[in-house]
Amino acid sequence: MGSTITLHNLAKTYPNGQKAVRRLSMTVADGEFLVLLGPSGCGKSTLLRMIAGLETISGGELHLDGKMANDLQPSERDIAMIFQSFALYPSMTTAQNIGFPLAVQKQDHDRVNARVHSVAQTLGISHLLDQIPGRLSGGERQRVAMGRAVVRRPSVFLMDEPLSSLDARLRARLRTEMLAITRSTGATTVYVTHDQAEAMALGDRVAVMRDGVLQQIDTPRSLYALPANAFVGTPRNNLLHGTVHAPVDGVMALSSGAQKITLSYPLTHDHQMLRVVQGQPLLIGLRPEAIRIADRTHATVFERAMTGIVEHTEFQGHEALLHLSLGGQRADVPDQLADHAPHAPARRSAAAFVRRLRHRTGLLGRRLPHPGNTQPPAQPPARKDIGELVIRDSPGARHRRGQHIPLLIDVRNLLVFDERGERVSPDPTRVPDL
Numbered sequence: 233m234g235s236t237i238t239l240h241n242l243a244k245t246y247p248n249g250q251k252a253v254r255r256l257s258m259t260v261a262d263g264e265f266l267v268l269l270g271p272s273g274c275g276k277s278t279l280l281r282m283i284a285g286l287e288t289i290s291g292g293e294l295h296l297d298g299k300m301a302n303d304l305q306p307s308e309r310d311i312a313m314i315f316q317s318f319a320l321y322p323s324m325t326t327a328q329n330i331g332f333p334l335a336v337q338k339q340d341h342d343r344v345n346a347r348v349h350s351v352a353q354t355l356g357i358s359h360l361l362d363q364i365p366g367r368l369s370g371g372e373r374q375r376v377a378m379g380r381a382v383v384r385r386p387s388v389f390l391m392d393e394p395l396s397s398l399d400a401r402l403r404a405r406l407r408t409e410m411l412a413i414t415r416s417t418g419a420t421t422v423y424v425t426h427d428q429a430e431a432m433a434l435g436d437r438v439a440v441m442r443d444g445v446l447q448q449i450d451t452p453r454s455l456y457a458l459p460a461n462a463f464v465g466t467p468r469n470n471l472l473h474g475t476v477h478a479p480v481d482g483v484m485a486l487s488s489g490a491q492k493i494t495l496s497y498p499l500t501h502d503h504q505m506l507r508v509v510q511g512q513p514l515l516i517g518l519r520p521e522a523i524r525i526a527d528r529t530h531a532t533v534f535e536r537a538m539t540g541i542v543e544h545t546e547f548q549g550h551e552a553l554l555h556l557s558l559g560g561q562r563a564d565v566p567d568q569l570a571d572h573a574p575h576a577p578a579r580r581s582a583a584a585f586v587r588r589l590r591h592r593t594g595l596l597g598r599r600l601p602h603p604g605n606t607q608p609p610a611q612p613p614a615r616k617d618i619g620e621l622v623i624r625d626s627p628g629a630r631h632r633r634g635q636h637i638p639l640l641i642d643v644r645n646l647l648v649f650d651e652r653g654e655r656v657s658p659d660p661t662r663v664p665d666l
């Protein structure tokens with residue numbers, strides 16, 4: 233059995249004034265595996281430690297199974313925590329380390345023994361029960377640490393980058409095992425990582441954080457398909473500066489630098505709505521599946537030709553990454569997003585959407601300057617040295633620096649964000665159809 237964890241406007245300000253978590257609200261369902269994803273310093277560990285009771289809460293409420301838990305002692309929360317640096321008792325054997333939480337509860341020796349053996353078997357470390365940690369490998373020690381967390385069958389697991397010190401193969405194997413164990417116990421899990429691939433692989437849902445602010449919480453599929461903003465979508469997106477052209481008597485197009493992507497007619501609902509942001513500085517997100525290397529003669533009705541110039545090739549064994557220049561300017565995630573809490577879901581009418589778009593892009597009223605930041609948003613510097621576009625290539629292809637590469641862009645897979653990084657296309661009010 234797991235617990236439901238509810239955070240309501242949870243906040244943490246450290247004594248030095250550092251705001252690590254800002255009014256964060258979400259609910260983790262009973263038995264759910266939730267991944268907290270975000271870059272270093274965004275407040276993931278602080279949030280986890282507040283749930284565990286290891287850090288005081290500065291504001292808001294924490295509820296465990298509907299009961300206010302802000303002031304509960306860690307030992308009263310039925311929570312087990314697993315850290316990156318697994319602190320095992322060096323002089324205790326594997327069996328003693330795993331059984332320790334039960335031993336301190338003064339449980340019957342035979343019962344403890346039986347539980348330790350059963351847990352060790354599940355984790356594949358029965359043959360290591362008499363070893364001390366100094367004689368174990370990193371992976372084995374992490375298994376023992378997991379065993380110690382699992383043995384008392386807590387209703388919540390909190391895991392803080394538990395696998396980050398292990399090599400890639402072991403990490404992949406252990407994370408599958410960890411998922412299986414938490415599923416089998418029915419516990420609720422909150423798992424912290426800054427590894428996007430790990431988050432996507434593990435999470436029932438993924439909560440993306442930036443600078444203490446929750447950006448989006450959703451299933452991995454929805455996060456990938458419909459990122460709320462450029463920050464959430466960036467790790468797998470190429471982000472280009474661009475604008476929408478919508479001449480009254482011509483075809484609508486997006487341009488980036490000297491290159492143009494004409495949209496397909498009849499226009500989709502999402503593309504029709506882009507008319508409202510014409511002429512505005514925008515960010516165009518191109519996911520890897522939106523781009524392929526092929527000549528315009530191979531284009532489907534949804535594909536548009538572009539040309540990239542090879543700046544650099546990164547050989548990765550199973551594939552190569554081509555860094556291409558498009559003659560435009562690569563965009564980075566706007567800093568303004570940092571303090572910007574995502575919008576509450578809006579009404580689903582097109583009119584409301586248009587009004588909101590207009591407001592955001594300054595057609596109606598001026599946007600208020602960000603608190604403490606009265607400067608206009610600065611354009612990030614051009615990074616022409618490595619190109620604006622990174623695409624996958626077959627490892628056998630030998631493209632030379634300076635070579636012109638024909639590209640086809642699928643207009644159905646375009647993401648468009650406003651200059652603050654908020655998604656404007658696909659329609660932000662659309663419910664994922666996945």
Ligand SMILES: Nc1ncnc2c1ncn2[C@@H]1O[C@H](COP(=O)(O)OP(=O)(O)OP(=O)(O)O)[C@@H](O)[C@H]1O
Pocket residue numbers: 246247248250251252270271272273274275276277278279426
């Ligand atoms: N005890 C503390 N006192 C003051 N500031 C702190 C303290 N602990 C953390 N911070 C700050 O709070 C912010 C969030 O830290 P936190 O460790 O929660 O981030 P994180 O996302 O877990 O980072 P990482 O992935 O590097 O562990 C950071 O700016 C950090 O420097």
